[in-house]
Amino acid sequence: MSALKKILFSSIGKKYIMAISGFGLIGFLVTHVAGNLTLLSGNPDHINAYAAGLKTTLGPLFYPAEFALVGLFLLHIFLAIYINVVEKKAARPDRYRKPQKGKGGPSKFGIAGSNMIITGGLLGFFVVLHVWQIRLSSEFGSKYTTMLNGKEVADIYRYCVELFASPLTTAFYVGVMVFLGIHLRHGFWSAIQSLGAMKPEWSKAIYGLGLVIAIVLATAFLILPIYMHFDLASKLFAGSH
Numbered sequence: 001m002s003a004l005k006k007i008l009f010s011s012i013g014k015k016y017i018m019a020i021s022g023f024g025l026i027g028f029l030v031t032h033v034a035g036n037l038t039l040l041s042g043n044p045d046h047i048n049a050y051a052a053g054l055k056t057t058l059g060p061l062f063y064p065a066e067f068a069l070v071g072l073f074l075l076h077i078f079l080a081i082y083i084n085v086v087e088k089k090a091a092r093p094d095r096y097r098k099p100q101k102g103k104g105g106p107s108k109f110g111i112a113g114s115n116m117i118i119t120g121g122l123l124g125f126f127v128v129l130h131v132w133q134i135r136l137s138s139e140f141g142s143k144y145t146t147m148l149n150g151k152e153v154a155d156i157y158r159y160c161v162e163l164f165a166s167p168l169t170t171a172f173y174v175g176v177m178v179f180l181g182i183h184l185r186h187g188f189w190s191a192i193q194s195l196g197a198m199k200p201e202w203s204k205a206i207y208g209l210g211l212v213i214a215i216v217l218a219t220a221f222l223i224l225p226i227y228m229h230f231d232l233a234s235k236l237f238a239g240s241h
Helices: 003-009 011-041 044-091 116-140 156-163 167-194 200-239
Strands: 145-148 151-154
Touching (some): 011 044, 011 167, 011 200, 044 116, 044 145, 044 151, 044 156, 116 156, 116 167
Antiparallel strands (some): 145 151
């Protein structure tokens, strides 16, 4: 086995890859929510133009980019399960051993840190559901379309309206975004620590930065279903009078 393979297949190497994939997914979340926030304008053309613009901009790279993103999600999930379940069980059968100090200082072993597999599993399930409800439905489902600049495009706004008309669906989406915040809060700090880029004196500041990132992203995502649900409700109420 070459030196590179030894590094990649080592416990530390897996943690490096999981940390890097985590940062990649955070980058995706930032760009994704930035586009989704066009829903707040109340103008269907804005979100529809954003969705259509992705295909136009990426051109033939659109589908390869989607597959690469799916691969990044799967890689992150696989490594998280392998490191936190398989390797820990093999190396430390005593499940009640106290958490050890890491390279960046004391481990942040709290509610967020001790439930990363649970929150990550829920988020993984949500991603599959969300892709099916929006992405696959717009591509292979009912095919709601609208005209935009003389071209027929997928009517993503209509999919969102129908999705968040349900109070249960809206509540579910909001709840999942809370778990996203919990996952990001610890995940950001843990990724920095895994990369060995944290000095003990930086620990609190980086954990605080992770908290800010978690709150901002989770809030930006969860206000969308709330806005869509109650904006739709207000329109229906106004139309009935």
